[in-house]
Amino acid sequence: MNRIKDEKLLKLYSEGLTNHEIAVTLGVTQPAVHYRLQKLGLHNNCHEKQVIETEKVKQLHDMGLTTVGIALLLETSVLVISQDLQYMGLQDNYYRLKESVESV
Numbered sequence: 001m002n003r004i005k006d007e008k009l010l011k012l013y014s015e016g017l018t019n020h021e022i023a024v025t026l027g028v029t030q031p032a033v034h035y036r037l038q039k040l041g042l043h044n045n046c047h048e049k050q051v052i053e054t055e056k057v058k059q060l061h062d063m064g065l066t067t068v069g070i071a072l073l074l075e076t077s078v079l080v081i082s083q084d085l086q087y088m089g090l091q092d093n094y095y096r097l098k099e100s101v102e103s104v
Contacts, residue, residue: 004028004036013037019044052076057084067092 004026012022019037023030037044052074060070067085071078085092 004032006036006040009033009036010040013042052080052084054084054088057081058088058090061085061090061093064093064096066094066097 008026009022012025017025019030019033023033026033034044056074057070060073065073067078067081071081074081082092
């Protein structure tokens, strides 16, 4: 069993690698990387693309885009957008889309 050295982990993390990429590079499992990052007080998958402007998310949401649509446009994950919407107290526009489709 390989032990994760914090120095190597932090270097790869700061380079923006995902947990999976870090795990492959270090020869450990992805859950091991996740666990160690949590112990170090770090978030998973440090990516600049996942740092998004809340105002952009709100504008796109107000235009009627769904969480998936916003994520695609901002080149980030649906989870990041969902969390941002939840933080702002907004609901996914999926329900609007569903209502529109059902009324056709």
